[in-house]
């Protein structure tokens with residue numbers, strides 16, 4: 001697979017080439033699509049390898065490809081940044097609808113905690129090994145996961161809390 | 165004064181001295197917020213206290229969740245821009261800019277030079293307003309009213325400039341995909357220079373009453389410290405990380421717009437406590453003022469020119485021609501009802517906002533409606549390690565720490 | 579370019595005087611008094627330097643670019659300039675405009691809005707409707723003090739929105755200057 005001139009992507013392909021299913025570098029953002037089962041290995045490698053040195057997880061989010069007939073339907077996207085090398089990498093992992101789980105990234109970056117809670121909250125994707133997977137932005141009684149494309153924008157939720 | 169009187173919770177737990185050892189009284193749970201007079205922002209703290217020491221802290225966010233991403237994913241690309249105003253309501257231009265840079269990355273657009281300078285100027289004005297609010301509000305919440313008023317007066321001056329530039333003080337809606345809404349008004353440079361002088365004067369007064377004030381220093385020094393490895397692991401960016409001594413600044417590391425040509429410094433602290441954060445913010449304000457002056461100079465040298473790319477995909481036809489030319493009229497209809505068709509793909513754009521790295525991850529499937537507009541909120545990630553910063557500290561330390569973490573509800577909860 | 583880093587200067591070791599609180603209190607008092615007396619002098623001599631505006635007796639003048647509430651431009655005969663094309667409805671992110679087009683028999687205009695409502699409680703003064711309108715029929719006025727006793731009254735109807743053209747001169751001039759600049763031949767940069 002091609003590395004598009006990104007040293008980090010090259011290192012990842014050399015070390016875990018069998019885990020990477022696709023790469024691209026659209027608009028200059030190096031991207032690797034990683035198999036879900038191998039994700040923790042790949043993330044650990046990316047943090048610890050001195051050539052990659054991604055000490056910082058800048059962002060973690062999910063995308064719902066329902067309208068694009070995405071297969072798998074969801075994608076969890078990690079944006080990594082290395083302060084030493086000043087480079088970025090995007091790691092994506094596909095998540096099928098009937099098995100919405102991803103291994104948690106908290107052992108690698110503690111900052112993933114709230115971001116994973118947010119993805120669980122808004123997309124209903126579970127993170128295996130997350131110590132405290134509560135909703136982050138919405139309240140516990142909320143039904144459904146609003147950023148899924150099949151959640152209608154107009155849908156209303158029942159009022160909760162004390163009688164008003 | 166006996167020093168051991170001030171042992172923190174952590175030290176008392178491990179102390180050998182029987183006198184110091186904890187009495188093992190029951191811990192108390194305290195609810196602080198969601199609307200607390202000493203926190204600017206709606207957030208709830210669930211604090212476990214042992215006497216006055218914080219044993220554990222749970223932060224509950226989400227009180228201002230308005231479905232920004234859902235709302236953006238149901239309109240066309242240009243309709244998202246007013247929503248980005250409402251992310252960080254102190255520095256709306258920065259959020260406008262982050263989003264538009266992302267869309268331009270997807271479209272492969274390069275904006276004209278004049279537009280870039282104006283964008284830089286706008287974003288520095290925004291940063292200035294944000295830092296002034298942060299420092300001013302921090303003083304207010306530590307019960308210092310006078311510096312707060314100086315800070316707010318300086319912020320009013322920045323907002324006057326923002327109003328002259330964009331047409332609104334807070335919700336600017338200024339940056340457009342491929343340009344800005346309109347050119348800066350005539351007479352803006354003079355007004356700007358005049359206001360900058362006044363802001364400098366106010367900053368001097370601000371500094372005089374607070375920076376070396378012992379009461380302020382006692383509240384700020386040594387509170388909310390977390391070492392830099394931990395901060396980096398939590399994804400903390402912006403003044404918080406710079407105060408801990410890491411000179412990470414997107415404007416320097418991955419210069420966007422014309423930042424590479426500008427002359428400015430990156431202030432860093434050494435300890436990473438609240439006092440360093442305050443000093444870093446104040447220094448950044450001076451740097452922002454310097455940048456604005458440079459921008460004005462360059463803009464004057466550049467002379468008039470286009471501030472929008474002439475790309476029919478994103479640029480609505482010139483209004484003067486729409487009124488009496490059929491072709492432009494049809495184009496206008498098409499542009500408004502369809503919106504720009506953004507090529508399929510994904511892009512992540514970053515700008516250095518006042519709180520840290522503000523990223524937009526945009527996914528398009530080639531249609532006029534975005535598939536995903538993800539805002540990487542610096543406030544949320546900066547707030548996350550706050551329990552770690554505060555464990556073992558006193559209850560009162562929550563206030564200055566929260567002030568300098570500067571959680572902005574609109575951006576944190578989106 | 580190497581990153582130039584400046585280290586902030588901490589007041590690490592406070593001197594004896596600084597630790598006494600008193601000098602800082604005096605200094606703070608002096609700064610505040612300086613502001614007070616300067617403003618006082620301004621107040622007496624009429625050359626005001628204080629920052630507070632005694633609203634509503636006094637008002638500030640907004641900038642030329644100011645965006646207030648959207649209104650409809652009325653022609654001299656009192657009819658709206660609007661042709662009910664619906665572009666503003668499309669452009670509005672919050673869907674707060676509702677238009678019902680009608681036909682005006684006998685006059686030169688074929689279409690006009692029979693109903694034109696803007697829900698001001700949802701409008702965010704963003705100005706996209708103004709940018710979208712092909713007729714310069716909806717513009718953002720300088721009015722921003724809208725408050726009502728009921729929520730329903732925030733839904734402004736056509737009659738409330740119509741404003742004669744001469745009252746909107748400042749905004750229209752601002753917009754037209756911008757059009758001229760846009761249509762000027764580009765490439766001077």
Ligand code: SF4
Pocket residue numbers: 648669670671672673674675696700701702703704705706707708
């Ligand atoms: S100003 Fe914005 S929100 Fe208000 S009516 Fe116009 S487009 Fe809609």
Ligand code: SF4
Pocket residue numbers: 659660661662663664665666667677710711712713714715716
């Ligand atoms: S865009 Fe202008 S002409 Fe068309 S309906 Fe709206 S106000 Fe009327």
